[in-house]
Amino acid sequence: MKIQTYLSLLKRPVALLLLYILLSVLLMQTGDNSALRGIRWTMLQVVEWIDDVQAGFYLTETVMKENETLKAENFDLRMTRQQMRELYHENQRLKEMLDFSERASLKYLLARVVGSGPETGIRTFILNVGSDDGVGENMAVVNPDGLVGKIKAVTPGQSQVQTLLDPNFFVSARLEASRVVGDVGGGGDFELALNHIPTNIPVEPGELVLTSGMSRIYHPGLKIGVVTEIKEDTRDLFQEILIRPSVNFRSVEEVFVVLTPLPEVAGK
Amino acid sequence: MNKEYGWFVVIFIAVLFIQSTVVDFLISAWKPDLVLITLVIFAARYGRGPGATAGFLVGIISDVMSGPGTLIGLGALAKTITGYFAGSWARIAQEPSQFIFILFFSGLVHDVLYFSISTLGIEIEWWVLLQWHMFGSLLFTTIVGLLVYLLVGRRVVEKE
Numbered sequence: 346m347k348i349q350t351y352l353s354l355l356k357r358p359v360a361l362l363l364l365y366i367l368l369s370v371l372l373m374q375t376g377d378n379s380a381l382r383g384i385r386w387t388m389l390q391v392v393e394w395i396d397d398v399q400a401g402f403y404l405t406e407t408v409m410k411e412n413e414t415l416k417a418e419n420f421d422l423r424m425t426r427q428q429m430r431e432l433y434h435e436n437q438r439l440k441e442m443l444d445f446s447e448r449a450s451l452k453y454l455l456a457r458v459v460g461s462g463p464e465t466g467i468r469t470f471i472l473n474v475g476s477d478d479g480v481g482e483n484m485a486v487v488n489p490d491g492l493v494g495k496i497k498a499v500t501p502g503q504s505q506v507q508t509l510l511d512p513n514f515f516v517s518a519r520l521e522a523s524r525v526v527g528d529v530g531g532g533g534d535f536e537l538a539l540n541h542i543p544t545n546i547p548v549e550p551g552e553l554v555l556t557s558g559m560s561r562i563y564h565p566g567l568k569i570g571v572v573t574e575i576k577e578d579t580r581d582l583f584q585e586i587l588i589r590p591s592v593n594f595r596s597v598e599e600v601f602v603v604l605t606p607l608p609e610v611a612g613k
Numbered sequence: 614m615n616k617e618y619g620w621f622v623v624i625f626i627a628v629l630f631i632q633s634t635v636v637d638f639l640i641s642a643w644k645p646d647l648v649l650i651t652l653v654i655f656a657a658r659y660g661r662g663p664g665a666t667a668g669f670l671v672g673i674i675s676d677v678m679s680g681p682g683t684l685i686g687l688g689a690l691a692k693t694i695t696g697y698f699a700g701s702w703a704r705i706a707q708e709p710s711q712f713i714f715i716l717f718f719s720g721l722v723h724d725v726l727y728f729s730i731s732t733l734g735i736e737i738e739w740w741v742l743l744q745w746h747m748f749g750s751l752l753f754t755t756i757v758g759l760l761v762y763l764l765v766g767r768r769v770v771e772k773e
Binding site: 356357358361362365366368369370371372373374389395396 | 630634660661662694700
């Protein structure tokens with residue numbers, strides 16, 4: 346039989362099938378030779394490389410998603426930390442106020458500052474308590490640092506405080522060491538004036554100024570401020586004394602309204 | 614005709630790479646056999662002889678691209694017979710249901726041959742193998758094959 350005859354046989358599908366089966370079986374018998382191992386190794390390297398590229402894409406996508414999640418979590422945590430700090434500070438303030446309230450013999454109502462007046466400076470505060478809570482006009486308003494002001498106007502749910510810094514605010518005051526009485530008022534720019542202290546009275550910077558008790562509104566001994574500057578002129582009858590309020594009006598958040606009336610007022 | 618074969622060579626190479634990379638990567642347990650689907654479409658168009666030839670060549674390349682434990686020639690043998698088998702039914706593969714029938718039984722022939730030879734001398738639970746591996750993958754292959762057939766395969770299989 347000639348070669349052409351063999352080749353023409355391969356045109357028949359069955360012959361092709363048998364040839365391929367034969368070749369496959371032969372490959373299975375002798376397939377593990379070095380040449381095939383080399384080809385196989387090369388092919389595997391290519392497939393592995395494609396796998397790596399693909400895994401790289403997947404990894405990048407995963408990392409990006411993870412990054413977004415972490416950013417959101419980070420933001421949440423920062424917000425939570427900020428809230429916790431706020432709560433911590435609030436807790437500290439309230440503890441101080443509770444301590445102050447327990448130590449004092451007067452009856453206090455805790456109030457939160459919810460606003461301030463439209464005027465410049467800190468002349469008035471709005472409190473979240475009103476006549477429904479027992480608040481009335483001309484009640485003293487304090488915090489653990491000292492005198493804040495007095496109630497100027499009241500509504501059922503809110504009240505307005507006139508602070509020490511209002512230029513129209515005046516209170517009878519006493520120097521702690523000499524016990525001499527003057528009056529504090531005319532405040533502004535976080536500084537107050539202690540008036541009507543005669544020039545012959547020795548006053549030192551750092552001396553405490555307290556409420557005198559000669560008032561229908563303020564109980565005696567409430568801290569008003571500390572002497573910072575004395576301008577003494579022998580030609581004048583009175584000294585010019587500047588005092589720094591003991592209350593930091595920039596950071597007031599909670600205050601107490603003094604509910605206990607003064608004896609003479611109670612008598613009325 | 615030669616140009617058509619050229620296109621099929623490109624398609625087979627692409628499918629082989631997709632099979633060994635994307636499919637293996639995306640699906641872990643049961644995998645659709647894209648090479649088998651392409652082979653059946655090819656055989657359904659050109660018949661037994663070209664089907665067997667394509668099966669043999671694709672099988673060898675698959676064997677080479679498989680891991681070191683794979684017996685070279687085994688995939689070639691299974692795919693040769695599968696290509697021939699699918700090509701024998703070429704005349705009736707004109708409707709989706711007929712194509713699915715051919716694809717399913719071609720896949721069954723391929724898997725039975727492949728697993729029978731590769732597990733020679735090993736005691737295995739055939740029922741477990743059929744149930745958990747062969748039928749799962751075969752079902753997957755059949756569903757994907759139907760989609761491929763409806764999208765492009767029908768135009769390829771139909772004779773001008």
